[in-house]
Amino acid sequence: MAQSIYTVKQVNAYIKNMFTQDYMLNRIYVKGEVSNCKYHTSGHIYFSLKDESGTIACVMFAGQRGGLSFRLSDGQQVVVLGGVNVYERSGSYQLYAREIRPDGDGALYERFQMLKKELEEMGMFAPEYKKPIPEYASRIGVVTAPTGAAVRDIMNIAARRNPYVQLILYPAKVQGEGAKESIVRGIRMLEAAQVDVMIVGRGGGSIEDLWAFNEEEVARAIFDCQIPIISAVGHETDTTIADYAADLRAPTPAAAAELAVYDYRQTQMRMQEYGLSLNRLLTQKVTMNRLRLKECQTKLKYLHPRYKLQVHRQRLDDLEDRLRKQMERRLTDSRHRLALYMEAMKGLSPIQKLNQGYSYVEGRDKTVIKSIKQVQPGDSLSVYVTDGVIHGTVTDRQKEER
Numbered sequence: 001m002a003q004s005i006y007t008v009k010q011v012n013a014y015i016k017n018m019f020t021q022d023y024m025l026n027r028i029y030v031k032g033e034v035s036n037c038k039y040h041t042s043g044h045i046y047f048s049l050k051d052e053s054g055t056i057a058c059v060m061f062a063g064q065r066g067g068l069s070f071r072l073s074d075g076q077q078v079v080v081l082g083g084v085n086v087y088e089r090s091g092s093y094q095l096y097a098r099e100i101r102p103d104g105d106g107a108l109y110e111r112f113q114m115l116k117k118e119l120e121e122m123g124m125f126a127p128e129y130k131k132p133i134p135e136y137a138s139r140i141g142v143v144t145a146p147t148g149a150a151v152r153d154i155m156n157i158a159a160r161r162n163p164y165v166q167l168i169l170y171p172a173k174v175q176g177e178g179a180k181e182s183i184v185r186g187i188r189m190l191e192a193a194q195v196d197v198m199i200v201g202r203g204g205g206s207i208e209d210l211w212a213f214n215e216e217e218v219a220r221a222i223f224d225c226q227i228p229i230i231s232a233v234g235h236e237t238d239t240t241i242a243d244y245a246a247d248l249r250a251p252t253p254a255a256a257a258e259l260a261v262y263d264y265r266q267t268q269m270r271m272q273e274y275g276l277s278l279n280r281l282l283t284q285k286v287t288m289n290r291l292r293l294k295e296c297q298t299k300l301k302y303l304h305p306r307y308k309l310q311v312h313r314q315r316l317d318d319l320e321d322r323l324r325k326q327m328e329r330r331l332t333d334s335r336h337r338l339a340l341y342m343e344a345m346k347g348l349s350p351i352q353k354l355n356q357g358y359s360y361v362e363g364r365d366k367t368v369i370k371s372i373k374q375v376q377p378g379d380s381l382s383v384y385v386t387d388g389v390i391h392g393t394v395t396d397r398q399k400e401e402r
Contacts, residue, residue, distance in 0.1 A: 012086060015086050025085070026083045029081050031077070032049035033049065033076070034072060035074050049080060057094035058080060059097065068099070071236070071238075077103040078101065082098050111214075120244070130248070131227075131228040131247045132228065141190030141197070142170065143186035143187055143190065145172065145173070145202060150253040161257075174213075175205070199253070199256045202232075213233045230247065231248070360384035361384070377397065378395075380392075
């Protein structure tokens, strides 16, 4: 008969299948003391649960961290809900945790879950009811214990970020009998004081220490408040009903102060940058407007009646010069022609003829004598020469043959 030989992988897979088919191991509550707790950078939590008789390896993956409402650490007594299965790579079984709660707080945890579900169904945690946190708050109300690390952290961070912000502290009782009433009174008094934003919280502690912030009265006071509220209860892993009801949850009181108090130095630097940017824009605007003004002045200069009058005056001067030159040219031409005419007239002038030895003869009746036929012997004649008149009498006449 042949023997069946299996690989390690096959054996581990077979054992894993047996675990998977076991309903009880798929959903099991295991209690014990936490040891070897390690938060991995991936977000997974590796730890062991032990009691007086043994140890079991456990892991809570990052996607299941919603089932953990506090920070897990060595020495804590807890109850873990999960499933037991085999890790094939090492051949070891371990508990895959889906939910972890402190041991002994089962009743309080159940109350927490029931109240959370009830208020959530009423819409008190709905995002549309969340009020925005003012960016530049000047008066900040704080509801917390007057002593302790929480109020010191808030005061130190507020003084560092903005020494001009005003903190108004309501010294509330944050745990024990009368704590919920004290917190509610603080919220209402600071609301009446018209602060800009409110911080409600305390330092870390056990679920019993933080229980006042899981009370329905506190949740309703936060929901009904008209002032934006930042919850800051415990450490980052601590979650309370107040955190769900608040407008914003801060993981710690110090973080709440960071969220509520704006950084004065950064704001001052931002204002300086805005001032420089504004000056730069104004300078550009002024420069552009000056250029436009100069352009408009140039246009106005060319469109102004004075400029047009100057242009017309200049044109008139040009026309006047042209007219003068043309008149002078015509006058010169006329003088030249006149001189020519005068020279021509000189040849036709009687005086010129007289100067050449000719004379002008008139009869007694002032008629011009041109022929011997016009006179008879004994007629009186007047002979005009260049320097005077010669009077004479015709004694004879003789016709020349030509």
